[in-house]
Amino acid sequence: MVRDEAGRLTAALVRLLGDFALAEDLVQDAVVAALRRWPESGVPDDPAGWLLTTARRRAIDHWRRQRRYEEKLALLVRDTPPPDHPMKPAPLLRDFMGTPVEQFDEVDDRLRLIFTCCHPALGREAQLALTLRAVIGLTTPEIAHAFLATETAIAQRIVRAKRKIVEAGIPYRVPGPDRLDERLNEVLAVIYLMFNEGYLATSGPTADRRDLADDAEWLARLLVRLLPDQPEAAGLLSLVRMHRARRAARFDGSGRLVLLPDQDRSLWDQQSIASARELLLDAMRRGRPGPYQLQAAIAACHAEAPSWQATDWKQVLLLYDALLRATPTAVVRLNRAIALSHGVGPAEALAEVEQLESALHGYHLFHATRAELLRRVGRPVEAREADRQALALTRNPAERRLLEERLAVPG
Amino acid sequence: MLVRSDEEWEAMSDEERDYPAIMRWFGELAQRGVVRGGEELQPARTATTVSWDGERPMLTDGPFMEAKEMIGGFCTVEVPDLDAAIDLAKTWPARSHKVEIRPIVQH
Numbered sequence: 001m002v003r004d005e006a007g008r009l010t011a012a013l014v015r016l017l018g019d020f021a022l023a024e025d026l027v028q029d030a031v032v033a034a035l036r037r038w039p040e041s042g043v044p045d046d047p048a049g050w051l052l053t054t055a056r057r058r059a060i061d062h063w064r065r066q067r068r069y070e071e072k073l074a075l076l077v078r079d080t081p082p083p084d085h086p087m088k089p090a091p092l093l094r095d096f097m098g099t100p101v102e103q104f105d106e107v108d109d110r111l112r113l114i115f116t117c118c119h120p121a122l123g124r125e126a127q128l129a130l131t132l133r134a135v136i137g138l139t140t141p142e143i144a145h146a147f148l149a150t151e152t153a154i155a156q157r158i159v160r161a162k163r164k165i166v167e168a169g170i171p172y173r174v175p176g177p178d179r180l181d182e183r184l185n186e187v188l189a190v191i192y193l194m195f196n197e198g199y200l201a202t203s204g205p206t207a208d209r210r211d212l213a214d215d216a217e218w219l220a221r222l223l224v225r226l227l228p229d230q231p232e233a234a235g236l237l238s239l240v241r242m243h244r245a246r247r248a249a250r251f252d253g254s255g256r257l258v259l260l261p262d263q264d265r266s267l268w269d270q271q272s273i274a275s276a277r278e279l280l281l282d283a284m285r286r287g288r289p290g291p292y293q294l295q296a297a298i299a300a301c302h303a304e305a306p307s308w309q310a311t312d313w314k315q316v317l318l319l320y321d322a323l324l325r326a327t328p329t330a331v332v333r334l335n336r337a338i339a340l341s342h343g344v345g346p347a348e349a350l351a352e353v354e355q356l357e358s359a360l361h362g363y364h365l366f367h368a369t370r371a372e373l374l375r376r377v378g379r380p381v382e383a384r385e386a387d388r389q390a391l392a393l394t395r396n397p398a399e400r401r402l403l404e405e406r407l408a409v410p411g
Numbered sequence: 412m413l414v415r416s417d418e419e420w421e422a423m424s425d426e427e428r429d430y431p432a433i434m435r436w437f438g439e440l441a442q443r444g445v446v447r448g449g450e451e452l453q454p455a456r457t458a459t460t461v462s463w464d465g466e467r468p469m470l471t472d473g474p475f476m477e478a479k480e481m482i483g484g485f486c487t488v489e490v491p492d493l494d495a496a497i498d499l500a501k502t503w504p505a506r507s508h509k510v511e512i513r514p515i516v517q518h
Contacts, residue, residue, distance in 0.1 A: 121493055168514055171492040179494075 003218070005048045006031045006137025009055060011109035014172055020116065021162040022062065024134050030054035031137055110135075111174045111226050114219075118187040119170045126161035127190045128197075133158055136215050146197065146212050187223065188236050188292060191216050195240050216240060224279075234283035235293030238276045242299035245272035256405075257398035261308040273303045294323040313343035330359035334369055346376035364393035368403070414509040415483035417454040423507070432504035440488070445499070449486025483508065487515065 006027055013023035030051045044050040117131040132138045138146075144154040164170065175183040198212030220237040227233050249263035258264075280296045298319045305311040320336035334356055341349030350373040353366070360366035371386035384407065391403040420428070440446040458474040474481065490496045493512070500510040 119493075121497070168512075169492045169496075171494055175494075 003137040003215075005051050007113070007135045007222075008106060008110065009048065009051055010134050010137070011106070011113040013055065014113060014116075015109055017059075018172075020165045020172060022059075024162060026055040026058045026062070027051070027137070028133065028139065029058045032139055035139065107226050108174060110222070112172050114187055114223070114226075115174055115183055116165060116170060116172050118183070118190045119165070120183070120186050121168060121170055122161050122164060124190070124193065126157055126164075127186070128193055129154055129157045130161045131190055131219070132194070132212075132215065136219060138215070184227070184230060184232065188232060191220050191223070191236060192239075192292075194219070195243075199243060213240070213244060217244065229286075231283035231286045231288050232290040232292045234279055235290060235296050238280040238283065239292055239296035239299055241272055241276035241279070242296055242303050245269040245276065245303065251398075255398075257402050259402070260302060265307065268303065273300075276300070277303075289322070289326075291323060291326045294319055294326065298323070311342065313339055317343045330356050331363070334360060334363075334366060337373075338369060341373055341376065346373050349373055350377060362393065364390045364399070366390075367393065412482050412511040412513065413451075413484040413486075413503070413505070414480050414511055415505075415507065416480050417456065417483065418479075419507060420483060421454060429504060436502065436504050437486070440499070445488050445490065447487040447489055449484065451484040452482065454483075455481040480509070 009030070010024055010027040013027060014020050017023050033054055034047070034051060038044070114131070114135055117134050118127045122130065129143055132143050132146075133140065140155050140158065141151050143149075143158075144151040147154065174180075194212050195216035198214070198216060217237070217240050220233065220240050223230075223233045224237050246260075246263065246268050248269065249265065249267040250258055252258050276296070277300055280293065280300060283293055284297075298316055301312055301316045301319070316339040317336070320332070320339050324332050324336055334353065337349040337352045337356075340352060350370070353370050353373060356366060367386045367390035371383045371390060374380070374383035374386060387403055387407055391400060391407065394400060394403070437446055437449065455474040460471040460473065460475045462469050462471065462475075488496065488499060490499060496512045500512055503510050
């Protein structure tokens with residue numbers, strides 16, 4: 001509730017105030033106030049109106065302080081005119097103070113906000129933290145908790161990102177058609193990272209840690225609604241939903257991570273899988289395939305297979321070939337090698353994986369995959385060594401436990 | 412700001428540096444009023460640095476910071492926002508350079 005309204009409000013206020021940092025601060029203050037107040041007094045009848053009124057009050061306080069500051073400044077340098085401060089009440093202030101919340105132009109405002117938070121001039125981590133706060137409406141402590149980082153570190157990251165937006169002149173607008181594709185890729189990458197932070201970094205079904213995968217799905221759905229003509233946005237949403245449909249099978253009763261081959265497929269949410277597939281088919285009918293649609297299609301192959309053994313590996317391999325053409329990265333090659341090991345054979349896949357050593361030697365899944373292939377070709381001693389290397393490279397508790405248990409079995 | 416490896420740049424011939432392309436770049440943009448000025452700098456080894464030890468000015472032979480890549484030149488442009496500046500930077504002809512974009516402080 002707070003999340004949906006906060007993002008909408010920030011989006012509108014940035015436009016009305018013409019000041020990204022200020023708008024974001026005002027809404028954040030209002031959100032913090034709401035989270036403190038609402039659990040006691042109950043959610044107000046008009047939550048959006050409540051947040052807007054609170055934000056407006058904070059804005060007035062801010063300008064009062066600002067004017068006092070400018071008066072002080074004027075006393076110091078009498079002969080220069082007061083600085084033309086961008087936060088000075090502008091003509092837009094009337095709109096800000098007077099526009100009812102329903103009249104905020106949602107689609108454009110929201111897109112502007114999303115594209116600004118994910119501007120390529122900001123580092124990926126800054127994009128992610130800022131998007132979580134300004135678009136999703138999380139508080140700084142919530143973000144810090146989700147990343148297992150300190151509040152100070154996250155607060156600094158957000159302040160730095162907001163200052164860069166204001167000082168470097170990052171425009172607050174939806175990119176034009178000539179760069180929409182490029183900029184949309186930035187947004188999709190941020191959402192996908194958000195999803196992975198939540199989905200892969202999780203150490204099991206813990207109640208105390210916010211699930212960023214929820215937020216990523218929410219934002220992907222919002223993006224699909226705002227940009228219905230972009231098949232890659234739909235591809236990403238489908239991908240996220242395909243993965244999340246399997247979530248009940250990802251951990252066993254004692255919280256152990258269960259990998260895809262060993263999952264109890266009867267626990268998968270077939271309804272979610274079916275709707276994710278519909279979404280993907282709709283997107284693919286547009287004839288503009290891309291990495292997210294391809295990954296969703298691979299996830300669909302797994303989701304539809306009755307068992308790991310009965311997976312259509314030929315199809316999976318073809319999709320990986322296409323994905324590799326679209327994004328020729330070492331990680332894609334590594335994942336393709338797994339499909340190769342089932343579609344063709346483990347020896348061929350191992351040969352392929354060995355070529356990735358220099359690019360991926362710091363990536364734990366490179367060593368874990370290599371270990372798996374070495375076991376399958378009957379080289380258990382080297383497999384254990386590779387598992388040990390994988391263990392040394394991951395801090396994720398669920399993955400550590402899996403590797404430790406594997407290494408505990410005498411080989 | 413144009414960031415380059417002085418060593419690499421000095422090893423290049425004038426043809427490799429392709430000054431005509433750089434001059435065209437300046438010429439066209441100056442005509443459109445986008446470029447307000449700019450200079451190529453001599454290599455950092457020609458630098459002399461003045462710093463202060465309390466009230467006492469001190470001279471150092473060389474740049475303030477030793478690095479492989481140095482500011483090799485600069486130009487001032489007038490554009491509406493960062494996106495426009497990025498578009499412009501992408502057209503800079505010398506591909507061995509990096510172009511660092513910084514807003515100017517308005518006084």
